[in-house]
Amino acid sequence: MMRTIPNNEDNNNNNEEVGNDYEGSLKKGPWTPDEDAILIDYVNTYGEGNWNSVPKNSGLSRCGKSCRLRWANHLRPNLKKGAFSPEEERIIVDLHAKLGNKWARMASQLPGRTDNEIKNFWNTRIKRRERAGLPIYPPEVIRDATLYHLREEQYFEKPYNSSLSSSSFPPLLSSYPKKLNASNHYHALVSPKKLNASNHYHALVNPKKNQPISLYGSSSNLFNYHGFVVSNNSAQPVSNDYQYYNNGFNASSIMPPLAPSSVSSSQTPPDSVTPASSNVSAVDGFIGASSKVNSEQYEVAPFSPQGNSGLLGALVVEGQSILRNNKIKSEDSTVAAAAEKSSNKRKSIVIMENAERGTTVESALLKKKNSGKSSNETPMSSSGKKQIGKEASLEEMDVSWDDDLCSLLNNFPTEMPTPEWYSTGGDNKAEPLGRESQPSAPPPAPTVDQELGWNVGTSWNNMPSIC
């Protein structure tokens, strides 16, 4: 049993950080086995905590801080030693996308690993990727993290606090339009992973306050929307232009990749109405979205990464990178240009509009459209669709969002989908997003993962070294 920790701190001259008896004799540098043994014995006897008393009662010439660190990082039981497994590496990357440089929190998710280990790992191998110009986060992680932040920000009501470390809490949703509800409008968070998991598009729909429904199980709702989902293989436009009714949104509704001729800046004057099914409205690397209101197309650009964090910047850059590597750029310079333009201000959300309309939001949209022809008009997409900036969304769509979120999240899968790469069984790994969800798509080019060195199961050590 543990004994009571002797506490002699009430004696004078015990503060090692100011001139005292300890300071001159406090040792620094690597720990010796003898010191380790003393510390282990001490902790086994008295337990953890009260670290400043350790040097005083154990005879160690180390400050309490140093003792705590030594114990936590090297001596405490159940510490895992050795290199990170591929599984652990993936978890770290995933957690970093979600948490930023919260090493301690990440360590709490990795039993036996310390924050210092994770930090070192990140600062060496992962940063090496960054320096090499390779993406830090695989596409799946980007999607997961985006969704995670959506949920974190809104469900838990943790607005971005600019005073936080820029690397610790991405302002992903700081400008997200939180006031986007009207009784006849459906807003949905869409989990693209479900495209992968089951060929069904899980949309969470809240048609009316306190009356949440899901696309699943609903047979009487008509939605019009366009979306854009970046998968491993390609950027996949999604749409339900076929006036999809009923239980979800299966693979057949995923349109083939953009044909180069489908959108072109030369063929689409800014104000012309583009047929809804003709193209993808938002090419932002994640999930772009547009809504269709009275046959007019509007892009929704909810996100503006001001006060960008490292993560966020990386996400944006990676989104662009993904797009480029999926040859969107080469296939359609206009769309690519839109992507460049929009990628710095959008993240993933798909907003669905009920086809039955005549609502506040719609009015706001139309108002925006009709009045926004001035020089400060929001940028046009490649298809001439109008982008509704965050200001419009926030200011004009003045309906409570919080309730909707609760409803949405009630319908949301209770657990975050497990990333495919967490599946350690080599034979039954889930296919990356986009493969099984595009049965009629042309044979895929080398996947983004492959091209960018994101092969599942490979070690970071395989990456090229930096010159």
Next chain:
DNA sequence: AAATGGCCCAACCGCAAGTAC
């Protein structure tokens, strides 16, 4: 074989939050 450079990791430092007095 020696020099050099890069990587890795343990440890330190400063700061901030929490707690006790």
Next chain:
DNA sequence: CGTACTTGCGGTTGGGCCATT
């Protein structure tokens, strides 16, 4: 309520090791 102290966290540093030249 203010101050002192403890603890924890994240950034940074420095030394050892190893590969390359």
